[in-house]
Amino acid sequence: MTTLITNIGELTTNAGAVPDAVGRAAPDATDFVPDAADLCGTLHNAAVLVEGTHIAWVGPADATPEIPGGYEHVDAAGAAVIPGFVDSHSHIVFAGDRATEFEARMAGEPYAAGGIRSTVAATRAASDEQLRHRMRTLAAELYAQGTTTIEIKSGYGLTVADEERIVRIAREITPEVTFLGAHVVPEEYADRPDAYVDLVTGAMLDACAPHSRWIDVFCETGAFTTEQTRRILTAGINHGLTPRLHAAQLGPTDAIPMAIELGAASIDHATHLSDSDIAALAASETVVTLLPGVEFSTRQTYPNARHLIDAGITIALACDTNPGTSYTTSMPLCIALAVREMGMTVSEAIWAATAGGARALRRTDIGIVTPGARADIVLLRAPSRTHLAYRPGVPLVDAVWRAGSRVR
Structure with a gap:
């Protein structure tokens, strides 16, 4: 044609x-x-x-x-x-709805990472076809609003079988699939988090790596520690996956130097970075992916993109489409929020939503x-x-x- x-x-x-x-x-x-x-x-x-x-x-x-x-x-x-927009951070294979949680936050209830478990329960109960239908519906919304490349993370199954089917289904529409078995510790391992890390780095990774290009960890209070994160990312690297990282969303972290050392393609959220974190990121090839739909949905503080750009850090913008903290598929909305709330110029926001996303996925063809x-x-x-x-x-x-x- x-x-x-x-x-x-x-x-x-x-x-x-x-x-x-x-x-x-x-x-x-x-x-x-x-x-x-x-x-x-x-x-x-x-x-x-x-x-x-x-x-x-x-x-x-x-x-x-x-x-x-x-x-x-x-x-x-x-x-x-x-x-076309390059959305380098999404979670579009899931089941269920968390509108009640959103309404509670709008009424003043603070966000905490534990809400993910309600989506885990719904996703485990859903059939492959139900998950596939939701994914394709959300992908169609993304395409209609100008997104042409989508990264998709797992993380709403948290069993070997459920994580494997999520990455397998995601691979049907994109090669940019991320294994995020370390999203949160599931209820059945609540008192044994290190045993869950054993599962993630063992049988779960073995099952998911063949369908994935990336490995990610939610390194935050209420999720995984820096040492657990290092262990998981290192295991992923040994399986041929490239690391990414959810970090510094809910508070400061000591994980940024570790992620850079391991060659992380991106640090996502990155609201609470120290001056030393910023200096280290500016000297690295690691992209910072900002997700303004999250701050819109959670009422958390928006990250200071202007400060990061002026320091020489490469920025990507993504929707973080998920049912709990950013249920939007609109990159134009994220661009508008980045310009209005995060100190970006229009040109910087457009570049971050296109070429920046490509950098976060280490792609030169999009x-x-x-x-x-x-x-x-x-x-x-x-x-x-x-x-x-x-x-x-x-x-x-x-x-x-x-x-x-x-x-x-």
């Missing part, structure tokens, strides 16, 4: 310059490169050519190359185009609009990306292409 999108008023490429077309003679586009100071690599009056699953050419709308054979022509009518990248493209019903924050709650996604196929 070949698609040519023309008359793009504002194109966000996230590229420092537009490379020559792949497999074609590029038109004379000497001046058609983004300003090096422009984080989003913005181009105006642009066009994008998609061939198959990848982008073949990016250039001026009035200098599109000849295209042999038939193709679909899409006139953007001066609207904005951005890369989160960008440039020749050779996967053709994940979002056409907005707006003249600029700023409208995603400027018009919060308004459905501005007009069309979505995922790996070259139109999904909206």
